[in-house]
Amino acid sequence: xxxxxxxYRGKFNVKVCKTLPCMxxxxxxxxxxxxxxxxxxxxxxSEDKMFGVDLVECQGACxxxxxxxxxxxxxxxxTVCDIYNIIQTLRCGGIPPCGPxxxxxxxxxxCGLTSLLTCPPPPGYCIQRALFTSCDDGKKKK
Numbered sequence: 722x723x724x725x726x727x728x729y730r731g732k733f734n735v736k737v738c739k740t741l742p743c744m745x746x747x748x749x750x751x752x753x754x755x756x757x758x759x760x761x762x763x764x765x766x767s768e769d770k771m772f773g774v775d776l777v778e779c780q781g782a783c784x785x786x787x788x789x790x791x792x793x794x795x796x797x798x799x800t801v802c803d804i805y806n807i808i809q810t811l812r813c814g815g816i817p818p819c820g821p822x823x824x825x826x827x828x829x830x831x832c833g834l835t836s837l838l839t840c841p842p843p844p845g846y847c848i849q850r851a852l853f854t855s856c857d858d859g860k861k862k863k
Contacts, residue, residue, distance in 0.1 A: 730773030731766050733811055735759060736790040739776045742783040751787045752776070754801040758808035771812065784828040785821050798823035 726734075737743075737752045756762055759772035766773050782788045785797030789804070796807055796819055803822040810817040825831060 729766065729770070730775070731761075732771045733773070733791050735772055735774045735808075736777040736780075737763075737774070738778070738780050738782075738786070738788045738790075740779040740783075742779075743786040743788055746786040748787040750801060751789060751799050751804060754804040755789065755808070758805050772808070782828075794819035797821045798825065 735755055737755055738748055739752075743751075752763070755774055759767050759774055761767040761772050761774045763774050763776055777790070780788050780790055780795065782795055782797050787797075787799050789796045789799060789807075791807070791811070796803070796817070798821040800822070807817045821827070823831065825833075
């Protein structure tokens with residue numbers, strides 16, 4: 722659970738979040754898939770020394786749970802199939818795309834955007850005209 726390890730953790734250090742939001746979204750199943758795909762148990766190192774698996778506390782991406790961090794890359798909205806694809810890509814020397822694996826952008830709702838769907842109005846839209854006139858405009862000097 723430490724951020725820094727004194728022991729070799731493999732070429733790829735796979736960290737599975739174990740806090741409540743991720744657990745509610747299935748991180749226990751994701752952990753099992755990680756262990757199966759890497760052939761490595763939590764706290765251990767795979768035989769080929771390519772993967773180390775650890776459990777970690779909150780990684781701050783709760784809106785996109787469950788989350789796995791591999792080295793410094795976040796993989797979010799994971800399914801078991803996603804885990805196998807990510808691990809296989811790493812085994813073959815590739816770099817899997819990080820971020821939400823569900824196709825959504827950042828932390829937008831799973832069902833798509835529901836607000837802010839139009840372009841914003843231009844500056845000054847709906848501001849009272851009185852705010853643009855000076856106090857002396859309506860008075861004539863005698």
